[in-house]
Amino acid sequence: MNSPQTCLEIRGLDVHHGQLRAVTDLSLTVAERQVVAVIGANGAGKSTLLRCVAGILPASRGEILLDGVDVTRLPTHRRVALGIASVPEGRRLFGSLTVEENLRTGAYRHRAGPWDLAAVTELFPWMADRRRQRSSQLSGGEQQAVAICRALMSNPRVLLLDELSLGLAPVVVTRMYEALPRILESGCAVLLVEQDVSKALAMTDQVHCLLEGRTVLSGAPADLDRKSVEAAYFGIDRREAG
Amino acid sequence: MSTTRETAPRVSGGFRVRRDSRLSRYGMLGLVAVCIGLAGLPYVVYESVTSSLVTLFVLIAMASMWNLLAGFGGMASIGQQAYVGIGGYTVIWAADQGINPFLGIAVAALFSAVLAVPTSLLAFRLRGDYFAVGTWVIAEVYRLLVIKSDSLGGPSGRALTGLSDMGLTARNAATYWAALVVAVVCVAAGYLLLRGRVGLSLTAVRDDEIAARAAGVDVTTAKRIVYLVSAAGCGAAGGVVVVDALSIQPTAIFSVQWSAYMIFIVVIGGIGYLEGPLLGAVVFFALQQYLADYGTWYLILLGVVAAASAVWMPRGLWGQVVHRTGLRLFPVGYRLDRTDQQ
Amino acid sequence: MGLLNAVVQGVLLGGLYALYAAGLSLMFGVMRIVNLAHGDLGVVAAYVALVLVTHTFLPVWAAVVVTVLLSAVAGYLLQRLLLQRSLSSGPLATLLVTFGLSVILQNVLQELFSADTRSLDTGTFATAAIHLGEISVSYLGLLGLGLALATIVGVQLYLSRTATGRMMRAASDDPEVATLVGADARHVYAVATSIALASVALAGMVFAMRSSFSPTIGSMSLIFAFEAVVIGGLGSLWGTLLGGLGLGLAQSIVGYYDPADSILAGHLLFLAVLALRPQGILAARGT
Ligand SMILES: Nc1ncnc2c1ncn2[C@@H]1O[C@H](COP(=O)(O)OP(=O)(O)OP(=O)(O)O)[C@@H](O)[C@H]1O
Ligand SMILES: [Mg+2]
Numbered sequence: 001m002n003s004p005q006t007c008l009e010i011r012g013l014d015v016h017h018g019q020l021r022a023v024t025d026l027s028l029t030v031a032e033r034q035v036v037a038v039i040g041a042n043g044a045g046k047s048t049l050l051r052c053v054a055g056i057l058p059a060s061r062g063e064i065l066l067d068g069v070d071v072t073r074l075p076t077h078r079r080v081a082l083g084i085a086s087v088p089e090g091r092r093l094f095g096s097l098t099v100e101e102n103l104r105t106g107a108y109r110h111r112a113g114p115w116d117l118a119a120v121t122e123l124f125p126w127m128a129d130r131r132r133q134r135s136s137q138l139s140g141g142e143q144q145a146v147a148i149c150r151a152l153m154s155n156p157r158v159l160l161l162d163e164l165s166l167g168l169a170p171v172v173v174t175r176m177y178e179a180l181p182r183i184l185e186s187g188c189a190v191l192l193v194e195q196d197v198s199k200a201l202a203m204t205d206q207v208h209c210l211l212e213g214r215t216v217l218s219g220a221p222a223d224l225d226r227k228s229v230e231a232a233y234f235g236i237d238r239r240e241a242g
Numbered sequence: 243m244s245t246t247r248e249t250a251p252r253v254s255g256g257f258r259v260r261r262d263s264r265l266s267r268y269g270m271l272g273l274v275a276v277c278i279g280l281a282g283l284p285y286v287v288y289e290s291v292t293s294s295l296v297t298l299f300v301l302i303a304m305a306s307m308w309n310l311l312a313g314f315g316g317m318a319s320i321g322q323q324a325y326v327g328i329g330g331y332t333v334i335w336a337a338d339q340g341i342n343p344f345l346g347i348a349v350a351a352l353f354s355a356v357l358a359v360p361t362s363l364l365a366f367r368l369r370g371d372y373f374a375v376g377t378w379v380i381a382e383v384y385r386l387l388v389i390k391s392d393s394l395g396g397p398s399g400r401a402l403t404g405l406s407d408m409g410l411t412a413r414n415a416a417t418y419w420a421a422l423v424v425a426v427v428c429v430a431a432g433y434l435l436l437r438g439r440v441g442l443s444l445t446a447v448r449d450d451e452i453a454a455r456a457a458g459v460d461v462t463t464a465k466r467i468v469y470l471v472s473a474a475g476c477g478a479a480g481g482v483v484v485v486d487a488l489s490i491q492p493t494a495i496f497s498v499q500w501s502a503y504m505i506f507i508v509v510i511g512g513i514g515y516l517e518g519p520l521l522g523a524v525v526f527f528a529l530q531q532y533l534a535d536y537g538t539w540y541l542i543l544l545g546v547v548a549a550a551s552a553v554w555m556p557r558g559l560w561g562q563v564v565h566r567t568g569l570r571l572f573p574v575g576y577r578l579d580r581t582d583q584q
Numbered sequence: 585m586g587l588l589n590a591v592v593q594g595v596l597l598g599g600l601y602a603l604y605a606a607g608l609s610l611m612f613g614v615m616r617i618v619n620l621a622h623g624d625l626g627v628v629a630a631y632v633a634l635v636l637v638t639h640t641f642l643p644v645w646a647a648v649v650v651t652v653l654l655s656a657v658a659g660y661l662l663q664r665l666l667l668q669r670s671l672s673s674g675p676l677a678t679l680l681v682t683f684g685l686s687v688i689l690q691n692v693l694q695e696l697f698s699a700d701t702r703s704l705d706t707g708t709f710a711t712a713a714i715h716l717g718e719i720s721v722s723y724l725g726l727l728g729l730g731l732a733l734a735t736i737v738g739v740q741l742y743l744s745r746t747a748t749g750r751m752m753r754a755a756s757d758d759p760e761v762a763t764l765v766g767a768d769a770r771h772v773y774a775v776a777t778s779i780a781l782a783s784v785a786l787a788g789m790v791f792a793m794r795s796s797f798s799p800t801i802g803s804m805s806l807i808f809a810f811e812a813v814v815i816g817g818l819g820s821l822w823g824t825l826l827g828g829l830g831l832g833l834a835q836s837i838v839g840y841y842d843p844a845d846s847i848l849a850g851h852l853l854f855l856a857v858l859a860l861r862p863q864g865i866l867a868a869r870g871t
Binding site for chain 2: 810854
């Protein structure tokens with residue numbers, strides 16, 4: 001009855017890079033205030049999936065629904081306006097802009113909601129003192145925080161996070177994940193890519209494991225045992241069977 | 243059930259790597275025949291025909307050089323008129339030294355290539371669009387320097403000496419053959435260059451410049467060789483222009499119009515195909531003749547067609563031909579043929 | 585007239601070059617393209633203003649305002665309808681398209697207005713000047729310099745204070761992420777081109793008031809604007825201003841000794857900068 005409302009629904013998605021099919025027949029749903037992790041080895045198609053949801057890559061088959069609205073054919077900026085925000089792999093701040101200017105670019109097409117400059121600064125208080133600094137002068141962890149806040153500035157319904165932990169010290173990664181509950185409070189959903197399996201199992205509500213672009217295993221972390229996740233991650237039982 | 247591991251068994255099947263196809267060999271033979279036919283033309287047609295063909299050959303030579311530079315070397319220049327002018331003035335100067343103007347055309351090619359060395363040192367500091375405008379500035383500098391020289395005629399130019407004792411018919415025929423030779427040499431030089439090491443380097447650069455550099459391909463040398471060859475070709479073409487006109491005028495010979503012609507021909511004909519400039523030059527030439535009575539409208543029309551094809555048909559007319567028929571007259575790439583076809 | 589006067593005239597001329605160069609610099613900074621029809625679009629603006637002045641009852645200043653607005657609209661459409669498409673057709677396409685446009689514009693102007701030289705008559709304003717001893721500072725020269733300063737300051741403010749301006753800088757850093765944060769690249773680019781065309785229209789009209797013009801002078805303006813941008817350093821508007829002034833000074837001072845060499849002197853300054861300091865006087869910081 002009071003099951004949370006579905007925010008993002010992906011049905012039977014195929015994505016190609018030229019001839020190469022990088023995502024095959026993928027379906028998943030992310031509900032409000034839920035965190036779904038996509039895990040998989042290098043080249044499994046995780047970034048491709050997120051980039052397609054964001055609208056950078058076209059879907060060659062299937063549908064992407066945001067709050068029940070089909071956004072599969074919409075250009076990226078229209079999806080942002082409807083509530084899809086991205087933190088791209090490798091953070092990719094605008095290097096010649098200051099921290100504050102980077103954050104403000106996130107509000108270019110914002111929806112109504114709790115996130116503004118003051119609210120995101122509360123999430124990471126050190127930002128207040130550094131806001132006039134050029135973003136290229138920040139450390140990796142600081143850049144990641146700014147990238148998250150830049151995405152939040154649009155007050156998204158769905159936040160796409162690609163490899164939060166890339167190149168960061170474990171303690172910094174933990175701090176990033178600590179911000180997740182506050183982000184969910186605003187009513188949005190999070191779809192994230194994570195290479196660290198134990199992190200994904202510990203911090204999320206649902207895990208999707210990709211192998212060569214296909215879902216090979218999915219479920220709530222409580223229902224999955226570590227061994228089968230690892231097997232799916234590396235595609236071990238497939239190799240043995242084939 | 244393994245699904246996508248199908249690459250391994252296929253490779254063991256029979257493949258053969260070849261440069262040419264049967265079609266392209268016939269095409270080559272056809273071209274040779276056309277050249278021989280063209281060489282005999284002064285014996286069979288009126289002089290008005292051969293003299294207008296001189297213009298076509300000059301256009302083919304220049305456009306082939308621009309195609310080499312931009313289509314294969316990735317260097318779009320709007321300053322090739324520098325070498326047209328230098329070539330033209332070299333012929334004038336050589337005639338003053340008592341060198342036969344037809345021989346002067348070869349000197350012009352050589353001297354253009356020599357001047358291209360220091361020029362490339364400066365121009366290569368610019369990339370992409372900036373290279374294009376930078377080369378234009380350099381061409382302007384050459385023009386302004388030339389008009390400072392009184393012996394070269396200053397701003398008003400000069401007449402070519404050294405051909406006055408030649409009969410009109412003989413001179414026209416000789417000019418025609420010179421133009422034909424320059425065009426054939428330009429096209430052939432491009433072909434041979436691209437079949438060799440330089441061509442391989444440039445292909446690597448075109449696919450991925452950073453990777454090519456990392457793999458030890460000497461990109462700058464390959465580009466410089468292309469730049470020098472294209473300067474030499476344009477210099478020779480400029481020499482032909484002067485021999486044909488019997489006079490030189492600095493504003494005309496150093497005009498950016500030459501670059502406009504080269505660009506339009508190559509873009510319409512098909513950039514990055516050796517055949518493109520041939521086809522483009524014929525189209526250009528036909529339009530120019532056909533619309534001669536309507537002032538500059540042919541240029542406007544060509545500008546529209548060129549701009550439109552740059553956007554909507556980036557591989558030009560020859561690209562369409564290749565797409566439809568697979569025909570390549572000048573096979574510079576490699577093709578993979580299966581030898582075990584069922 | 586003395587050398588000091590030549591210096592003053594060089595600054596005034598340099599202001600005009602900077603005004604020409606501002607739009608070129610902006611378009612390169614945001615989209616990494618060089619619009620080869622830049623100078624010709626300034627000439628078109630001069631002809632439009634001329635037509636407005638001779639065939640309507642508009643005074644010159646009103647014709648200038650109308651022309652600037654028309655150019656801004658034309659710039660937006662030019663980007664949306666033509667340049668944007670060429671951006672995705674390979675690295676050479678934009679260059680070829682704008683070069684084609686340049687040839688088209690020059691020849692159409694020639695067909696419409698003949699190759700005769702014209703001038704935009706501003707009555708007594710054209711000859712009015714402030715005299716300080718041997719130095720004479722023409723109102724028109726001051727106007728060009730003032731407009732250049734105002735344009736460059738205005739564009740800088742726009743880039744740093746407005747959402748769309750900020751997005752232009754963001755798109756210049758990383759166009760893909762700019763769309764990920766909600767930029768419609770086509771709109772952002774079109775606004776940049778619109779600003780560029782409005783500013784080059786101003787430059788073309790000031791030029792037309794200062795001296796006579798004809799359909800083909802756009803090429804020279806493009807070259808001077810380009811030199812100003814490279815001398816000043818790619819991607820920096822303040823550098824572009826300095827570059828314009830440097831070019832104007834070089835031309836004017838050498839021209840004081842031998843008028844025939846003035847343009848050559850500007851080119852040689854450009855080549856010297858290229859040889860000695862290819863990143864320009866004020867190289868863009870950041871990236
Ligand atoms: N721009 C591209 N062009 C062609 N192929 C690509 C491109 N980007 C990714 N691929 C290919 O698509 C597949 C999936 O790549 P993707 O980047 O989505 O993987 P990933 O799971 O994000 O990997 P990683 O963990 O390394 O980030 C890979 O085989 C990759 O080589
Ligand atoms: Mg990835």
